[in-house]
Amino acid sequence: MKRNSVANQPAGATPLSPVEVEVIHLFVQLSRALGQPPSVAEIYGLLFVSPHPLPQDEFYDRLNLSKGSASQGLRYLLDLGAVRTVYVAADRRVHYEAVAELRNLAGRFMRQQLLTNFEDSGARLARIAAEAQKLDGEERKHVVSRVKMLQSWEKNVKRVLPIILTVLGGRNGAAR
Amino acid sequence: MKRNSVANQPAGATPLSPVEVEVIHLFVQLSRALGQPPSVAEIYGLLFVSPHPLPQDEFYDRLNLSKGSASQGLRYLLDLGAVRTVYVAADRRVHYEAVAELRNLAGRFMRQQLLTNFEDSGARLARIAAEAQKLDGEERKHVVSRVKMLQSWEKNVKRVLPIILTVLGGRNGAAR
């Protein structure tokens, strides 16, 4: 069966309500901006509106994605800390609920994202600086100044990140 | 000819120096984190280290990408404001140079990125809020609180963005 956006559930599954559809859309949109796969966004979106913890089959029945996607997507969200498991009495299935505190979410996401792609940027910058010394005259002057610029960028970004997290967390999103 | 990373220039083109290679790597890495195509990162990286403005053929000769990619990539960077054109006397070709102020770069990039994916999120939130009123009892209560949470998130993000830009710009990257 093909993934035709959010549509045609298998017989017996409760179709998505209009609110659910809208909220899921919102998260899918967000996922594009953040470079995350849509299936993950769908899963998180559904969990986010749901008043109860949900078991895995809810996801592949109602969002009609494959077992595999549901399993992988949930594991990814678990690792990210965007979702937690909940024990439900008299039910064998593992249930999930959304972790919705913006500070945690944003923080973990950034860490994951930046660490994955960035670990060695400092080392690389040092290597570049060293290489630059081998150049001569005008060119060296220019390259050295560019490298300094990059180092300054790095420092700035490192300075800004904690601030972002603080501000995001300060008055945070707990609706009351 | 296939794109085999940064390698085999056509005969006659100056091969990339070690410094250039490293700097380009750095930008390609960054581009992954930001979800930008590698070819664009290569172009910007080369321009960033270059002490002179460069014409288009430099890009497809030395980075060996196609004319098409060079043209499109440069246009993209121009639109973003990450690159500007430079007039060079007695040369018919348009030359390009990098715009390297972090504040401008980051600002424009965020604006472009967020506007593209986000324009209507406010409207969508309003629609969701309206839909939520149609629900009843417990469920409505929960959905309404979630919607409030989303609205609060949106507000927080809008509040944080200008701060980020200010801090990035404050002591900015002009090497001296």
Add this chain to the structure above:
DNA sequence: TTTATCTTTCATTTCTTATTGAACAATTCG
């Protein structure tokens, strides 16, 4: 005007990433 140079466009191809689904655990129930 004709020719040469430089640039853009866009249908096609290639490459990357996300998703599927069938096979294989693992667990609980009868």
Add this chain to the structure above:
DNA sequence: CGAATTGTTCAATAAGAAATGAAAGATAAA
């Protein structure tokens, strides 16, 4: 112990994104 239910893994496939290259525009020089 099976049998049924739940969950994971991973090779194969599909969907999507980026890059190519050939053709067509522009512009300038001869």
